[in-house]
């Protein structure tokens with residue numbers, strides 16, 4: 001082999017090594033970029049939620065609503081409603097006696113409802129039951145009472161607040 005061929009082979013080999021090196025570098029940076037984008041897509045919403053303290057949509061924490069529809073309920077009847085972004089339940093127990101709770105089961109977070117037969121707030125997921133007068137967990141796996149909301153009837157309006 002002549003010296004010219006040896007030099008050409010050496011250049012070819014060097015070019016292959018550089019191309020391979022550049023390709024690996026590109027792949028490495030591409031993977032890092034994709035990982036960063038997917039990581040941000042997961043982390044940013046979680047960060048925003050934690051930072052908001054669980055605030056409702058738009059960053060505004062709902063602390064009070066008016067629910068005049070519930071004034072039409074018969075005694076012993078109930079209504080589901082939304083308190084901000086959260087599901088909630090109200091039960092009429094007398095003329096001006098309303099009990100309202102956030103309807104999120106304290107076991108694993110299913111939405112509870114009211115069983116008019118047993119007169120208990122119940123969770124269909126695992127059979128949890130709550131006392132509608134107090135929100136106390138009385139049967140099944142829920143470890144804690146429902147979060148109670150205050151109710152007030154004033155000037156013909158039903159106000160529900162934290």
Ligand code: FES
Pocket residue numbers: 105106107108109110123124125126127128140141142
């Ligand atoms: S989530 Fe309600 S009883 Fe399990």
